[in-house]
Amino acid sequence: MARATTNPPPSQPIDGATVVGPGIRISGRVTGEEDLHVEGRIDGAIQLSDTLFVAPGGIVAAEVEAHNVVVSGVIVGNVTARDCVTLHTGAKLVGDITAPRLVIADGAAFKGNVRMGGEVAPAREKSRSVARPRPVATGLRGVAAANRGPAAAAAARPARVPPRPAARAQEPSPPPRAPARAADAPRSDDDDTVIVRHAAVPDESRDSGGKFTARSGRPEPKEAAAPAAKAAAKKLPPRARIPKPGKRRVGRR
Amino acid sequence: MASVTSRSSTCVLGPQIAVRGALSGEEDLVVEGRIEGNVALAGHLVVAPGGVVEADLEVSSIEVHGEVRGDIVASRSITIEKGAMVAGNCRAPRVIIHDGAKFDGAVDMDVQLPDGLHRGR
């Protein structure tokens, strides 16, 4: 695996943009509507409607709110960006990052939570300290199973693999995915009675949703999986041929 | 009938394979299917684009193209590629997140701050 190092932006400031030189220290609140290059030190709070650049020698000990944040130096504080946070090689950030996009280059150092606005349903909310994996493992399973909610409770009773479309879609789990799935919520009731899935049995929803081209993080694959899964829930895929108890009787109209 | 990827002699969990339980090993592993439970691997784990891992992972290094829900502890590096979705906490000396990756959770790298700065976390 090649080590990709991204080059930090040049430290020469653009004329007209705001530059805090290396010998300057600002304590207080900085607000503005243009780019800010920090080569010195800012303590306090920064609020920009444009891009904050922290140069390799720059130190920002502040809560940061900006459109973009590009870090080659040090930030200690929570960072909120409306577009993208980029940590270049040599950057150090201690604090939480809230931004729809995040890039961490090899050689950057970061410690904190990341919130991307909820496209991925978090397995659980963790506070600052990172939990040790082993003691949590069984707890995670319990939590994850609880997250799968009524669908899993009903389907897990006969000790089968939980319904694949529901597990993949994570409907009963936290709301961030709810907007894309609000229409699917009632489908859980159908899953209770219909779905019998075996892990080795391919089903249509998995085929359509599992292809790599669909997994680009865009909403389309989820939407494509939803109607496909919905169709699969209504009728069994042709390959399965697993008779549903009490639902289909041969020769009975 | 695991498909052979470009890494020769690597164990591959094919796309129709689902593993539930504790998985451990000392070699590289490519996951194209599904793992639920625990993984302890002294090697390089690749979660392929369609792979889904709902487990806590303890690996030497990991490269995620697919989906991971669970904590990841790596002794060398964690790489989250474009198109991946990771929900959980990551702890490693090196964590690389590419543009287009979806990540929700905490990241813990050893950060040496310059003097005069307290972490306050």
Add this chain to the structure above:
Amino acid sequence: MANTVIGSSIVIDGEITGDEDLVVRGTVKGRVSLRENIFVEDSGVLEANVETATITVHGRVTGDIHATERAELKSNCRVVGDIRSPRVLIADGASFKGTVDMDA
């Protein structure tokens, strides 16, 4: 060209310290304490007490100025506050209200 430039849309509310030149085109409220030169440009607004080596004002300053070398008020500037400096230059057209103390 000075290293540190505070752009015109930037508002700083706090304290600036350092040992570099500073060009203010935006707004600074609080305190400024530098060992070098401060240039307050036309759009610059300084509502702060200033301690510096030299200061050149084209914009607005509200606050006391202590310049260890020189304080220069250009035309069209507006300064309200006391100036303490061994050399003071007030150009024609400058607007100034305060006291001047040239005993450094």
